[in-house]
Amino acid sequence: MANDRRPYARDNQKQDRLKRHHEKSQRGVTHESAGSRKFVSNEESVENKLKQSTIGLVKLEDFQRIKGELEEERQRKAAKTLPDSQPSKLRKAKPKARSVLSFDEDEEVVVTKARKNPHVDTSFLPDKERDLKEAQIREELRLKWLREQEAIKNESVSITYSYWDGSGHRKQVVCKKGDSIGEFLLKCKAQVPELRSCNADALIYVKEDLIIPHHYTFYDFIINKARGKSGPLFNFDVHDDIRLTNDAQLEKDDSHAGKVCERSWYERNKHIFPANRWEIYDPEKNY
Structure with missing residues (x-):
């Protein structure tokens, strides 16, 4: 009988040594090395379960089996805890702004029409x-x-002139307003x-002390009011005045009869009056 109990006694002693060694190793683990409060609480729960499951005489094989099951259970819980904690952090994270840049060629671009x-x-x-x-x-x-200017040029005008050979011989000739001085002199020559x-x-042809060129x-004089x-x-028309003459403050525009004479007479008498007052007409000059 005593011999039968010896193996159990040796097993109990061996179990006690393992328990003490396990407790010592568990006490050496600090909260800082564990990394979190949740992990420490899990270690304590595994130890308590191990103590509760090995009350009394337990074979070494049973003790190791129970310990392995508890460790495996702890690892499964730890493995479940880590993935569960990650989504919570993701849920708390601030959502990123959605990019509005798009390279879709089929995307319709809305253009605001300018008013x-x-x-x-x-x-x-x-x-x-x-x-x-x-x-x-x-x-x-x-x-x-x-068309209006052509109509004016075709209008007839009666021109009073004086043939001058030292004295005046007044005559009249009808011309068109578009006639040149050369054409006018041809009509005078015939008279x-x-x-x-x-x-x-x-x-x-001398008009108002100006020798008018033939061209x-x-x-030209009518349209420019020269x-x-x-x-x-x-x-x-030497008989008509252009301006009113009943106001002494207004200048009279009495026209004098133009003189027609030979060029040779002018060359002989240009140093005496009235030929000494004559000069060639200059349209750029203000008389």
Whole structure:
């Protein structure tokens, strides 16, 4: 009987040594080395369960089996705890802003249409239709003006002149306003017997003390309202005044009869009156 109990006694002693060694190793583990309070509580629960499961006489194989099961259970719980803790941190994390950049070619781009302010002056902006219309209007006005000027040139005018050979011989001739001075002198030549043998280039026409070149037309003086030294060049009727004469403060525009004479006479007498006052007409000069 005593011999049968010896193996159990030896087993008990061996179990006691293992328990003491296990307790000593457990006490040596600090909270800092564990890393968290939850892990320490799990270690204590495994130790308590081991003590509760090995009360009394337990074989070494049973003790090691129970310990292994408890360790395995602790590891399974630890493995479940770690994944569970991670989502909580993710849930607490601040959500990242969603990127609005897209490379989708089929994505529809919404374009905001710019509205026009009806109160803004846009007349200075180029407008082809408006420019074309203005060009047409200008062309119509130009053609209308040309027709009016042609009508003026075709109007007849009675010109009073004086053939001058030292004294005046007044005559009249009808010309068109578009006639040149050279054409006017040809008509004068036909009226004056003394000039019939002369060439028109040998005659000069003096109006308001200005010698008028042959290429000018009466229309040129009429349209520009040209003036000479002693009166208007554009009035050829010596009997009519252009301005009113009942006001002493207004200048009288009495026109003097133009003189027609031979160029040779002028060359002989240009040093005496009235030829000494004559000079060639300059359109740029203000008389």
